[in-house]
Amino acid sequence: MEPNADTVFNFSAGPAVLPKAVMQKAQAEFVEWHGLGTSVMEISHRSKEFIEVANQAEQDLRDLLNIPDNYKVLFCQGGARAQFAAVPLNLLGAAKKATYIDAGYWAESAIEEARRYCDVDIYEAKTECDGLVAVKPASEWQVNAESAYVHFCPNETIDGIEINDLPVTDKPIVADMSSTILSREIDVSKYGVIYAGAQKNVGPAGICIAIVRDDLLDLASDVLPSVLNYKILAEKDSMFNTPPTFAWYLSGLVFQWLKAQGGVKVIEQVNRKKAALLYDYIDQSSFYKNKVHPDNRSLMNVPFQLENPDLDSTFLEEAAAQGLVALKGHWAVGGMRASIYNAMPLEGVQALVNFMKTFEEKYA
Amino acid sequence: MEPNADTVFNFSAGPAVLPKAVMQKAQAEFVEWHGLGTSVMEISHRSKEFIEVANQAEQDLRDLLNIPDNYKVLFCQGGARAQFAAVPLNLLGAAKKATYIDAGYWAESAIEEARRYCDVDIYEAKTECDGLVAVKPASEWQVNAESAYVHFCPNETIDGIEINDLPVTDKPIVADMSSTILSREIDVSKYGVIYAGAQKNVGPAGICIAIVRDDLLDLASDVLPSVLNYKILAEKDSMFNTPPTFAWYLSGLVFQWLKAQGGVKVIEQVNRKKAALLYDYIDQSSFYKNKVHPDNRSLMNVPFQLENPDLDSTFLEEAAAQGLVALKGHWAVGGMRASIYNAMPLEGVQALVNFMKTFEEKYA
Numbered sequence: 001m002e003p004n005a006d007t008v009f010n011f012s013a014g015p016a017v018l019p020k021a022v023m024q025k026a027q028a029e030f031v032e033w034h035g036l037g038t039s040v041m042e043i044s045h046r047s048k049e050f051i052e053v054a055n056q057a058e059q060d061l062r063d064l065l066n067i068p069d070n071y072k073v074l075f076c077q078g079g080a081r082a083q084f085a086a087v088p089l090n091l092l093g094a095a096k097k098a099t100y101i102d103a104g105y106w107a108e109s110a111i112e113e114a115r116r117y118c119d120v121d122i123y124e125a126k127t128e129c130d131g132l133v134a135v136k137p138a139s140e141w142q143v144n145a146e147s148a149y150v151h152f153c154p155n156e157t158i159d160g161i162e163i164n165d166l167p168v169t170d171k172p173i174v175a176d177m178s179s180t181i182l183s184r185e186i187d188v189s190k191y192g193v194i195y196a197g198a199q200k201n202v203g204p205a206g207i208c209i210a211i212v213r214d215d216l217l218d219l220a221s222d223v224l225p226s227v228l229n230y231k232i233l234a235e236k237d238s239m240f241n242t243p244p245t246f247a248w249y250l251s252g253l254v255f256q257w258l259k260a261q262g263g264v265k266v267i268e269q270v271n272r273k274k275a276a277l278l279y280d281y282i283d284q285s286s287f288y289k290n291k292v293h294p295d296n297r298s299l300m301n302v303p304f305q306l307e308n309p310d311l312d313s314t315f316l317e318e319a320a321a322q323g324l325v326a327l328k329g330h331w332a333v334g335g336m337r338a339s340i341y342n343a344m345p346l347e348g349v350q351a352l353v354n355f356m357k358t359f360e361e362k363y364a
Numbered sequence: 365m366e367p368n369a370d371t372v373f374n375f376s377a378g379p380a381v382l383p384k385a386v387m388q389k390a391q392a393e394f395v396e397w398h399g400l401g402t403s404v405m406e407i408s409h410r411s412k413e414f415i416e417v418a419n420q421a422e423q424d425l426r427d428l429l430n431i432p433d434n435y436k437v438l439f440c441q442g443g444a445r446a447q448f449a450a451v452p453l454n455l456l457g458a459a460k461k462a463t464y465i466d467a468g469y470w471a472e473s474a475i476e477e478a479r480r481y482c483d484v485d486i487y488e489a490k491t492e493c494d495g496l497v498a499v500k501p502a503s504e505w506q507v508n509a510e511s512a513y514v515h516f517c518p519n520e521t522i523d524g525i526e527i528n529d530l531p532v533t534d535k536p537i538v539a540d541m542s543s544t545i546l547s548r549e550i551d552v553s554k555y556g557v558i559y560a561g562a563q564k565n566v567g568p569a570g571i572c573i574a575i576v577r578d579d580l581l582d583l584a585s586d587v588l589p590s591v592l593n594y595k596i597l598a599e600k601d602s603m604f605n606t607p608p609t610f611a612w613y614l615s616g617l618v619f620q621w622l623k624a625q626g627g628v629k630v631i632e633q634v635n636r637k638k639a640a641l642l643y644d645y646i647d648q649s650s651f652y653k654n655k656v657h658p659d660n661r662s663l664m665n666v667p668f669q670l671e672n673p674d675l676d677s678t679f680l681e682e683a684a685a686q687g688l689v690a691l692k693g694h695w696a697v698g699g700m701r702a703s704i705y706n707a708m709p710l711e712g713v714q715a716l717v718n719f720m721k722t723f724e725e726k727y728a
Contacts, residue, residue, distance in 0.1 A: 008401030015609055017406050020395075027394040031387045037372030037687065041568040042381050044690060077441040077570065078591045081605035085589030113590055199606055204405040206441065206570045206608025223587040225449030226477055227442045241445035242563055244570025244608060245379055323401065326408060 009348035012326035013157050013301060013339040014179070015199040020343075022253045041246040045239055053245075054237070057252030064255060064264055065181075067188050067211060072234040074210040075248055077227070077241075080106075080178045080197040083208065084113035086228040087151065087174055087193065090212075092118055093219035095148035099171070101125045103135050103163060104156030105332060106176060114151070117221070121147055125163075134293035138165035147171055148219075149192055155180040157200070158330040160303040160337065161296050166190055172216060179300045181209065182258060183342060184268040192216050193230075200300070201341050203251030206244045258342065267342050274340050274349040275299045281353045287360040305335035311363055312336070322355050324348075373712035376690035377521050377665060377703040378543070379563040384707075386617045405610040409603055417609075418601070421616030428619060428628055429545075431552050431575060436598040438574040439612055441591070441605075444470075444542045444561040447572065448477035450592040451515065451538055451557065454576075456482055457583035459512035463535070465489050467499050467527060468520030469696060470540060478515070481585070485511055489527075498657035502529040511535055512583075513556055519544040521564070522694040524667040524701065525660050530554055536580060543664045545573065546622060547706060548632040556580050557594075564664070565705050567615030570608045622706065631706050638704050638713040639663045645717045651724040669699035675727055676700070686719050688712075 010017040033040040034049065043050055058073050067073060076082065087110075088098060099121040100111045114120050121144040125136050143150050153176040154163045162180075167173055172192025180186070181196040188194065193212050199205035210230065217231040226232050232240050261267055279297060282288045282304050290297065290304045306312060312335065319327050329337040340349055374381040397404040398413065407414055422437050431437060440446065451474075452462060463485040464475045478484050485508040489500050507514050517540040518527045526544075531537055536556025544550070545560040552558065557576050563569035574594065581595040590596050596604050625631055643661060646652045646668050654661065654668045670676060676699065683691050693701040704713055 004401045005396050010402045010406055012406065012408050014606065015406055015409060017402070023395045023403060027391060030391040030394055031384075032369050036689075037368045038374045038381070038689070039387060042374055042376065042379055044376050044379060045569065047690075077443070077446070077608075078589075079441070079605045082441070082589060082591045085591065089589070116586065116590075197606060204608070204610050205409065205606045206611055222480065225442075225446060225453070225589065225592065226480075227446045227449065228589065241443045242378065242561060242569045244441075244568070244611065246568050246610070247570055247608065325400075325402070326411075 008323040008325060009344065009351055010325050011338045011340070011344070011352070013200075013330070013337060014197070015205045016339055016341050017343045018203070018250070019254060019257045022250070022257050025253060026250055040249045045243055045245050050245055053249050053252055054243075057248060057255055060252065060255035060259060061209070064258055065186065065188055065211075070214045071188060072212045072214065072217070072230070074212060074230060074233045075238040075243055076208045076210055076233065077206065077244060079205070079208050080176055080195060081109070081113070082228060083176070083195040083210065084110045085117070086210075086224070086230070087149075087195070088114045088117040089221045089224035089228065090230045091172065091174070091193070091216055091219055092148045092221065095146065097121055097144055097146045097148065099123060099143045099147040099150045101141055101150065101152035101167065104153065104159040104161050106156055106158070106178070107151075107153040110151060110153065110176060129293045132293040133159065133161065133291055133296070135161060135163050135296045138163065138167050141167050143167060143169045143171055149174050151176070155298050155300055157298070157301045157339070158332055160290070160292050160298045160301045162298040162300075163296065172213065179341070182264055182267070183271055183300055185264050198247065198251055200339070203254050204247050207247035207251060270346060271299050271340070271342065274344065274346055275302065277346075277349050277353055278302050278338060278340070281356060285360060287364050288356065300341055301337060301339045303329050303333050303335060303337040309335065314363070315359060318359060319355055322351070324352055324355055372687040372689060373708065373715055374689050375702045375704070375708070375716070377694070377701060378561070379569045380703055380705050381707045382567070382614070383618060383621045386614070386621050389617060390614055404613045409606055409609050414609055417613050417616055418607075421612060421619055424616065424619035424623060425573070428622055429550065429552055429575075434578045435552060436576045436578065436581070436594070438576060438594060438597045439602040439607055440572045440574055440597065441570065441608060443569070443572050444540055444559060445473070445477070446592060447540070447559040447574065448474045449481070450574075450588070450594070451513075451559070452478045452481040453585045453588035453592065454594045455536065455538070455557070455580055455583055456512045456585065459510065461485055461508055461510045461512065463487060463507045463511040463514045465505055465514065465516035465531065468517065468523040468525050470520055470522070470542070471517040474515060474517065474540060493657045496657040497523065497525065497655055497660070499525060499527050499660045502527065502531050505531050507531060507533045507535055513538050515540070519662050519664055521662070521665045521703070522696055524654070524656050524662045524665045526662040526664075527660065536577065543705070546628055546631070547635055547664055549628050562611065562615055564703075567618050568611050571611035571615060634710060635663050635704070635706065638708065638710055639666065641710075641713050641717055642666050642702060642704070645720060649724060651728050652720065664705055665701060665703045667693050667697050667699060667701040673699065678727070679723060682723060683719055686715070688716055688719055
């Protein structure tokens with residue numbers, strides 16, 4: 001039988017699986033949307049019909065994350081990588097320094113870009129504990145007094161690391177939440193800026209959300225391209241330039257789907273259940289391993305290795321034959337990685353664990 | 365009868381109508397693509413399946429525009445407005461000046477952004493001829509000897525102006541072709557950089573094409589955000605950051621559709637026929653007028669005014685009731701605007717002219 005949407009579970013790290021109900025709705029109205037005789041992607045971003053879509057998406061996101069009124073919600077282009085430049089260029093002001101907490105690949109990528117604009121004060125938060133990768137408690141993190149802000153990445157998709165606490169600082173906290181956003185409850189009021197590429201828990205690649213506290217809108221550098229300027233985007237309701245309308249619309253459908261599931265609190269419970277199912281199986285097995293300390297294991301991205309890496313390609317082939325796809329780990333880490341974002345149902349993780357069990361029985 | 369895709373002709377200036385065959389194909393494979401049991405937007409941009417889509421789209425665009433080998437084709441984010449900053453930041457090098465030809469709204473928007481990075485030498489190309497808006501011949505344009513490049517916008521969507529010739533200069537020519545690209549034959553080898561937001565003649569909003577001559581890749585400013593750096597994008601095959609994969613895929617389908625139509629040469633003939641039909645009708649009428657000199661009339665965007673502007677809203681309402689939608693002109697110009705990009709069939713323009721005739725008979 002050819003794979004189809006009912007038999008395939010897609011563990012891609014991003015672009016990632018979207019809720020099936022969302023995809024089916026978008027397909028049904030793809031050519032003719034809302035009785036207009038045209039698709040949503042063929043109408044002006046300034047039409048009243050699209051502005052309604054845009055406003056609804058923003059309101060739903062505000063509801064889901066309980067975003068306070070003194071935060072702007074911006075729909076940007078360029079993904080999180082554009083934000084790696086946008087953050088220092090929007091926030092440094094007269095300061096020449098910023099603190100970056102380093103706990104993995106994406107934090108380091110943000111540091112590399114920030115270095116082009118300021119003196120980066122790096123706090124190395126990764127450590128080892130019981131022979132496993134761990135992150136030092138945030139209460140220990142040191143933030144330079146001259147820093148304009150503190151940047152961290154609470155979920156490292158490649159390393160499979162999650163940070164559950166926050167820097168203790170009076171500086172604005174900036175978080176790359178590309179794979180954290182909407183996966184668990186957060187207190188937005190503790191942050192200065194939250195940004196997130198959509199292609200994990202929000203929607204398709206090509207749109208990026210920035211949630212920016214009002215008082216941080218006036219610090220932009222003279223050399224910041226206008227399309228990345230938080231203040232300009234805020235003043236123009238993210239329509240300074242033509243926004244990626246279809247990606248915005250589809251993100252809005254995901255927000256509605258998430259509300260229908262019961263919101264972030266409920267999906268967090270599902271996510272914890274999914275992650276526990278997988279980590280518990282790995283922990284009791286001597287055939288598979290995960291190298292991250294339990295306190296810092298990612299809810300969203302579960303890297304795991306076979307004790308015998310010679311079996312890696314067989315594992316991937318047999319998994320794919322069962323409809324369990326995109327499990328290959330990042331080259332920097334090797335082995336496997338199961339990304340289990342909001343749109344991955346519990347049954348998908350159960351199917352993966354079942355397969356891992358059978359595979360272990362066959363090859364152990 | 366409710367409007368549907370068979371009865372509606374959408375004259376939106378952008379995001380604009382896409383070829384119906386493309387939309388139907390994308391709808392059919394929206395949830396399950398190429399037997400993968402998942403959609404094209406849910407797979408990794410680094411998967412072999414997506415890389416095939418990306419490479420095919422680039423090759424088809426190269427074929428359609430006959431792009432020489434010494435040009436890179438980049439798929440970017442941020443639209444043409446991001447390029448307004450990217451162009452000076454990529455091309456100035458040690459120079460402090462650039463020449464911008466001003467013939468309308470978009471050229472002026474590019475100038476405004478460029479001013480933040482260099483001394484802008486402006487050549488005012490707009491003039492009046494026989495009481496109509498016209499553009500001075502390119503042979504008369506003056507280019508400052510110290511300029512790093514000359515920028516112009518060959519089609520001004522708002523003003524309905526088209527420039528058919530090229531600056532006479534040894535400086536690299538940079539063109540904002542957002543609404544020109546693929547509408548008529550061009551000689552890419554005459555340009556340094558061509559860029560175009562997709563949402564007119566290419567695909568959905570959220571992707572932007574930049575065609576960059578090899579020798580211009582080494583001039584980037586230190587402050588240029590990496591996501592806008594032509595050299596980095598070229599070296600990473602436009603996958604330095606996660607690209608807007610669905611928009612890229614859909615653009616590729618448009619390129620294939622265009623090849624199936626016979627390519628740019630053939631679509632240009634259709635476009636000339638469409639434009640002539642509309643302009644000829646306007647010119648013989650004393651009820652409608654277009655204020656642009658025939659030599660500089662846009663092939664793609666036809667603004668027109670009713671001699672009696674009190675009838676504007678009635679015109680728009682009655683047109684919409686006939687399925688002729690998105691005809692309202694830009695606020696800066698007023699009146700109507702019919703955008704007749706590649707995806708607008710001849711029948712759409714014929715239907716518009718028929719309606720204009722009936723409306724004129726009714727209200728003249």
